[in-house]
Amino acid sequence: MENKIAELVRKQEQDYIDSPTTISKYVDFNMFETINTIEAYLNSKHISGSTDTMGREKPFFNIVTAVANIWFRATDIDRKNIKVKATKSKDIIASFLATVKLQEFMRKSRFGVFLNTWGQTLSRYGSAVTKFVEKDGELTPAVIPWNRLIVDPVDFDSAPVIEVLEYTPAQLRMHDGYDKAMVEDLIDSQSVRKNLDGTNKDTRDGFIRIYEVHGLMPLSYLTEKESDETTYVQQLHIVSFVAKSKGRKTEYEDYCLYKGKEAKNPYMISHLIKEDGRTLAIGAVESLFDAQWMTNHSVKSMKDQLDLASKLIFQTSDGSFVGQNALSNIETGDILVHNPNEPLTQVNNNSHDLTSLQNYNQMWKNLAQEISNTPDSLMGKNAPSGTAWRQVEAIQQEANSLFELMTENKGLAIEDMMREYIIPFVKKQLDTKEEIVATLEVNGIQKIDEMYIRNEAIRRSNKQVVETILNGGIAEQPDLQMEQQNIQNELSDMGNQRFYSPGEISWKEYFKDVEWDLEVDITGEQAQNQNDLATLNTVFTTIAANPQILQTKDGKMIFNKILEKSGTVSPAEISMQPSQISQELPQQSQPVPN
Secondary structure: OOOHHHHHHHHHHHHHHHOOEEEEOOEEEOHHHHHHHHHHHHOOOOOOOOEOOOOOEOOOOOOHHHHHHHHHHHOOOOHHHEEEEEOOHHHHHHHHHHHHHHHHHHHHOOHHHHHHHHHHHHHHHOEEEEEEEEEOOEEEEEEEOHHHEEOOOOOOOOOOEEEEEEEOHHHHHOOOOOOHHHHHHHHOOOEOOEOOOOOEOOOOOOEEEEEEEEEEEEOHHHHOOHHHOOOEEEEEEEEEEEEEEEOOEEEEEEEEEEEEEOOOOOEEEEEOOOOOOOOOOOOOOHHHHHHHHHHHHHHHHHHHHHHHHOOOOEEEOOHHHOOOOHHHHOOOOOOOOOOOOOOEEEOOOOOOOHHHHHHHHHHHHHHHHHHHOOOOOOOOOOOOOOOOHHHHHHHHHHHHHHHHHHHHHHHHHHHHHHHHHHHHHHHHHOOOOOOEEEEOOHHHHHHHHHHHHHHHHHHHHHHHHHHHHHOOOOOOOOOHHHHHHHHHHHHHOOOOEEEEOOOOOOHHHHOOOHHHHEEEEEOOOHHHHHHHHHHHHHHHHHHHHOHHHHHOHHHHHHHHHHHHHHOOOOHHHHHOOOOOOOOOOOOOOOOOOO
């Protein structure tokens, strides 16, 4: 039976593989071929075959992998760089609790591994598709390989996202939501695993190709009613099909394993630097397509010359040597006989002009460094003798400026992930009666302790007064300062950990619309961190040498300006720190003994 979604998959898959996209008059883009070329170059494989027309092997002088690794390292963002900050005083508790649950989520979901895989894919391809699936109370992030996706090559959101999966019969039967009868019918038509272009992935059979389709599609795909054809909802379909030839015509047997609505699209695309007119941005590998090709061409030419120079070739006018090979036919002790007065000389087949080929190759390597923004200093190579250190530092700083832009784009993508998928999931986890354990920084502990200690001291004092009155005693004025000191001592024993329970804080109330009220701060630019540390060190040294500078109006204004410009510490953050001014008691004069 024909299925509309299966027909849509077949058409989109065929267009994706065979139909290039025209970006402009002179620019055509085939996303499928581009991805396959990237994978070939990363694995040091020629797209034109491993041998030339004469059967000689072609070397692959890989220059793209090192550049992709540099891009990966230069734009790396670690799990510890992701923080949630409050933008208003009322959101301080929400930011702390969000940080606690965020750390818990990242630890359980191995978010650090996800970030590394995501960063590596971005550096190689320029873009990466992530998927967030919530199941059984857990949110699982994943990076989907490009060779498993069928998407619109111009705009990621213009067509349904199709993920190609390969399942064994046992794996299919394990999915509770699938149509069991359809699964059994499909298992009967199992085949070997295949690539998108139809070639076999391996020789093992028993694997069945499944298409997972997510997108905004007409409601009629679910209800099969004509009246719903103009109503669009987010849907998920799991389909498969088997081709059957009938004469010259190919017919398909379609299988719909699952269909239904979904709350949101689980896929999200991110780019290092987005390119107009194409879904896939330009990563480190694609930017070096021509440089890699010409490098291989130069190395192949040098190899051919060296191979020819390593051979011993003779020439003679004596016809008795026609068709003989001195290296393969002559045995030790053989006597060569030729006609009188006929010469037997060696051919001058030494390699010639290798220097020009080497210079030509170096020219393309230099171009590759300029295109990929990877000078020798970023590759770990020593600068030429006599090069000033400041010059090397300036070149490296200029090269890092582009990577800082890429890192900023990654940070913005992570912020979108947080607001769209992760923080809404964290809000659900706060609907619990269990106690939350928070591990906070010193600054965070001081802020939340100030609020907690004040309220807890009043609560304990009032409780003590009530108990005294109920027991028939006379209540005295409670010493709030002493009570606050006792609570502070209790909290100090906990180190940098704090425990919160629902009775003390209404978590659901604090987390209402929190994904938009809080600021998701993504850091990780090494150069910026060094500048921040230098600024803070200078400010700290100035204050230590001249502490009264903050007592003047101009000095305080300049001090706050420095902190605002660096963006590392907010002046308001410093003003919130509790002032601890020790007051020494005057010493009483001792009587002089007689």
